[in-house]
Amino acid sequence: xxxxxxxxxxxxxxxxxxxxxxxxxxxxxxxxxxxxxxxxxxxxxxxxxxxxxxxxxxxxxxxxxxxxxxxxxxxxxxxxxxxxxxxxxxxxxxxxxxxxxxxxxxxxxxxxxxxxxxxxxxxxxxxxxxxxxxxxxxxxxxxxxxxxxxxxxxxxxxxxxxxxxxxxxxxxxxxxxxxxxxxxxxxxxxxxxxxxxxxxxxxxxxxxxxxxxxxxxxxxxxxxxxxxxxxxxxxxxxxxxxxxxxxxxxxxx
Amino acid sequence: xxxxxxxxxxxxxxxxxxxxxxxxxxxxxxxxxxxxxxxxxxxxxxxxxxxxxxxxxxxxxxxxxxxxxxxxxxxxxxxxxxxxxxxxxxxxxxxx
Numbered sequence: 001x002x003x004x005x006x007x008x009x010x011x012x013x014x015x016x017x018x019x020x021x022x023x024x025x026x027x028x029x030x031x032x033x034x035x036x037x038x039x040x041x042x043x044x045x046x047x048x049x050x051x052x053x054x055x056x057x058x059x060x061x062x063x064x065x066x067x068x069x070x071x072x073x074x075x076x077x078x079x080x081x082x083x084x085x086x087x088x089x090x091x092x093x094x095x096x097x098x099x100x101x102x103x104x105x106x107x108x109x110x111x112x113x114x115x116x117x118x119x120x121x122x123x124x125x126x127x128x129x130x131x132x133x134x135x136x137x138x139x140x141x142x143x144x145x146x147x148x149x150x151x152x153x154x155x156x157x158x159x160x161x162x163x164x165x166x167x168x169x170x171x172x173x174x175x176x177x178x179x180x181x182x183x184x185x186x187x188x189x190x191x192x193x194x195x196x197x198x199x200x201x202x203x204x205x206x207x208x209x210x211x212x213x214x215x216x217x218x219x220x221x222x223x224x225x226x227x228x229x230x231x232x233x234x235x236x237x238x239x240x241x242x243x244x245x246x247x248x249x250x251x252x253x
Numbered sequence: 254x255x256x257x258x259x260x261x262x263x264x265x266x267x268x269x270x271x272x273x274x275x276x277x278x279x280x281x282x283x284x285x286x287x288x289x290x291x292x293x294x295x296x297x298x299x300x301x302x303x304x305x306x307x308x309x310x311x312x313x314x315x316x317x318x319x320x321x322x323x324x325x326x327x328x329x330x331x332x333x334x335x336x337x338x339x340x341x342x343x344x345x346x347x348x349x
Binding site: 010045046047059061103104106107108109110220221222225242243244245246247 | 258259260261262264265267268269271272277279280293294295296301
């Protein structure tokens with residue numbers, strides 16, 4: 001935005017939990033009201049810090065799921081990892097009214113800005129859908145006509161986040177084309193057997209490389225490596241593929 | 254070398270590095286001192302299984318940046334990056 005000063009220093013802020021919503025049996029969305037929130041861009045993340053009584057602290061990064069807005073509220077969606085230090089607390093113990101320490105918004109690279117008009121290819125692996133959802137929501141909220149496609153790989157149908165909202169997005173006139181890939185269990189009569197994204201799915205489920213889309217790929221590190229290689233093999237320009245890796249386990253530290 | 258898949262993107266260091274840099278370093282372009290590749294810092298391979306963090310060049314694996322928090326001190330080693338280029342037009346956070 002012309003004339004806007006450089007990003008202010010990112011500092012720890014207090015966020016109050018104002019809503020909780022289960023997306024899947026293991027993932028929960030937390031709506032947070034953040035004091036003095038400066039606003040964000042779709043794709044950015046925040047760091048959440050939990051501090052124990054003995055002073056031990058743990059910091060984790062979570063992508064923002066909500067579209068940019070000016071009401072000082074954001075949403076994050078947290079997948080519970082059985083051995084995690086932070087995610088079990090955020091998905092099971094937190095109640096409305098609790099306060100968290102939060103730093104952000106962070107990152108100016110893996111973002112979709114509302115002035116981008118080119119074709120956009122989103123590729124999500126599991127909870128990698130979260131920052132991409134912020135981009136889809138941002139597109140909707142500003143009425144952008146940028147052509148979006150989403151290729152979403154999930155373990156099984158019940159592991160899909162934001163299912164109803166995604167269905168609604170794909171049913172609109174200027175619709176977002178969504179292709180699902182299931183790695184373990186498929187719905188009944190699903191045309192494709194369960195399995196990882198492969199070259200044929202890239203061919204049918206993503207924009208052709210000749211359109212020169214900008215691609216955003218987010219998920220566990222091995223997923224991002226695999227799909228990025230497939231996109232490049234299909235003729236996509238590496239320079240136009242932006243990635244966000246969650247690491248081996250899916251928990252970003 | 255990176256077969257373990259135990260890394261994330263440089264993007265994930267944005268919060269920690271915001272303690273030091275006044276502007277977003279993750280969208281800055283850094284040049285590897287070893288192979289000369291120019292990439293956004295967000296594209297570096299970031300290792301967090303250490304007391305602090307280590308960013309490696311996504312092309313050759315050379316260490317670009319090391320940061321360690323030891324008690325009240327922060328140690329930052331940038332000798333693996335010869336140059337950082339910041340685009341000051343992309344630093345704002347428009348919300349409207």
